[in-house]
Amino acid sequence: MAGLALLLASGLHARTPNPIAGERIFNAAGGCGCHTAENGKPLSGGRPLKTPFGIYFSTNITPDPDTGIGGWSDADLLRAMREGIAPDGSHYFPVFPYTAFSKMTAEDVLHLKDYLFTLPAVQQSNRPHDVWFPFNLRFSAWGWKLVNFHPEPLLADVTRSKQWTRGRYLAEAVAHCGECHTPRNGMGALKADWHYAGSREGPEGEVAPNITPDAETGIGQWSKDDLTYLLETGMLPDGDFIGGLMGEAVEYYGQLPPEDRDAIAEYVLSLPPVQNHVRDPDDLNE
Numbered sequence: 001m002a003g004l005a006l007l008l009a010s011g012l013h014a015r016t017p018n019p020i021a022g023e024r025i026f027n028a029a030g031g032c033g034c035h036t037a038e039n040g041k042p043l044s045g046g047r048p049l050k051t052p053f054g055i056y057f058s059t060n061i062t063p064d065p066d067t068g069i070g071g072w073s074d075a076d077l078l079r080a081m082r083e084g085i086a087p088d089g090s091h092y093f094p095v096f097p098y099t100a101f102s103k104m105t106a107e108d109v110l111h112l113k114d115y116l117f118t119l120p121a122v123q124q125s126n127r128p129h130d131v132w133f134p135f136n137l138r139f140s141a142w143g144w145k146l147v148n149f150h151p152e153p154l155l156a157d158v159t160r161s162k163q164w165t166r167g168r169y170l171a172e173a174v175a176h177c178g179e180c181h182t183p184r185n186g187m188g189a190l191k192a193d194w195h196y197a198g199s200r201e202g203p204e205g206e207v208a209p210n211i212t213p214d215a216e217t218g219i220g221q222w223s224k225d226d227l228t229y230l231l232e233t234g235m236l237p238d239g240d241f242i243g244g245l246m247g248e249a250v251e252y253y254g255q256l257p258p259e260d261r262d263a264i265a266e267y268v269l270s271l272p273p274v275q276n277h278v279r280d281p282d283d284l285n286e
Contacts (some may be wrong), residue, residue, distance in 0.1 A: 015110065022115025025108050027175040027256050030249030034058045034203065044068075044122035050205040052188035053188065054131025056095040064121040069113075076199055077113045078106055084145065093129070094148070094188060100176035102151040108174070148189040163259070167267030170260060175253075177268070180208040180245070183276075196271055198278030206244050207278060214273035227265040228258075 026032065032247060035058045037046040045060035063070040069077065076087040084098035092098060101109070134140045154169060171177045182190045183199040197218070198210035213220040221228065226237045234241045234250040242250065253261060 014020060016262075017114040017117075018111050019115040021108075022111035022113065024256065024260075025174055026115050027252040028170050028260060029112070029252075030175060030245075030253035032061065033245060033252075035061050041120075041122045041124070042262065043116070043119065044124040046124065046127050047204075049138060049203050049206045051095060051131075052130065052189065053135040056093060056129045056131065057127040059096075059126045060122065060124050061116060062119060062122040063117045064123050067123050067125045068121060068147055069116065070121055072113075074110055074113065080242060081109050082106075082151070083139075084149065090138045091145060093135075093141045093185040094144060097176045097179040099149060099151075099190075100173055100179055101167075102149075103154050103169070103173035104113045137218050144187065144189075148187060161266075163263045164266050164270060166260070167263030167265070171264050172265050175249075177211070181211050194274055194276060196268070197274035197276040200278060203245055210274065210276050212271050212274045212276075213269050214275050217275050217277050218273060220273055221268075222269075224262075224265050224269060226271065228261045231256075231261040 027083065032043060034047055034049065035043045035045055037044070040046055041062075043060070043062050045058045045066045047058040049056045049058060060068040062068040063238075065071045072080075072087060079085045080087070080092065081098055081101040081104065083102065084094070084096065129136060134143070154172060157165065160168075178190060178196055180202050181196045181198060183197065184195050184201065185191055195212075196210070196212045202208035210218040212218040213222075215221055222237060229235060230237075230242070231250065231253045233254060234247055241247070
């Protein structure tokens with residue numbers, strides 16, 4: 001009985017696939033755009049992600065059984081996304097944001113799998129990373145985890161609304177906003193005191209702006225409607241449009257139910273303001 005209880009608690013018991021719920025999670029994750037290279041087939045990997053340690057290439061997450069995730073079990077995806085461990089037991093480099101996905105519920109991870117498995121399979125082998133020693137060794141990823149990865153659930157805050165709670169979950173876990181918008185230390189770990197305060201070393205070498213409600217260097221002068229409209233359309237308060245990875249992500253955020261975009265905006269605008277001159281938040285498209 002104890003073994004059965006453990007199995008049920010893990011979310012690995014017999015279940016009914018729910019790709020519709022999975023598509024909502026996929027959209028909240030910005031369409032997993034990092035896994036699509038320029039002029040490449042959707043989600044087939046190979047997109048270069050520039051970091052101070054070298055260039056990592058995203059992986060194929062189509063349901064191809066040989067080069068993608070088509071042969072993965074539910075347990076495989078849960079372990080990958082919430083623990084950063086591949087089906088073969090190797091450790092993922094933290095350029096894959098399992099540090100954020102570890103906060104996702106097992107149900108949402110599996111719904112995402114259901115949706116991904118409805119998409120076209122693409123046979124394309126993963127490209128080897130081009131990073132410097134010792135960061136090219138999988139063993140270094142294990143060592144990084146020992147120091148920097150201490151997963152904790154998102155604890156309930158009874159003083160906050162259901163909308164705020166939903167927004168925190170979407171922003172912190174599914175959309176993994178902090179992975180781009182928070183600066184990192186010399187080991188590549190997020191600086192907790194600079195949460196969402198912007199980074200000059202974002203994905204693909206892009207600058208990720210300060211999105212804390214600091215009036216001078218962040219989005220403190222934006223209204224909630226400004227932010228929800230940005231998430232829906234990509235339009236900034238000054239009428240310009242964002243570009244880069246965020247511009248791609250907005251194509252999927254715009255497909256979310258309005259209440260999800262409202263929730264994200266409520267949460268982000270409730271964060272402590274941090275003064276950090278990364279660049280003008282009205283220049284997100286540069």
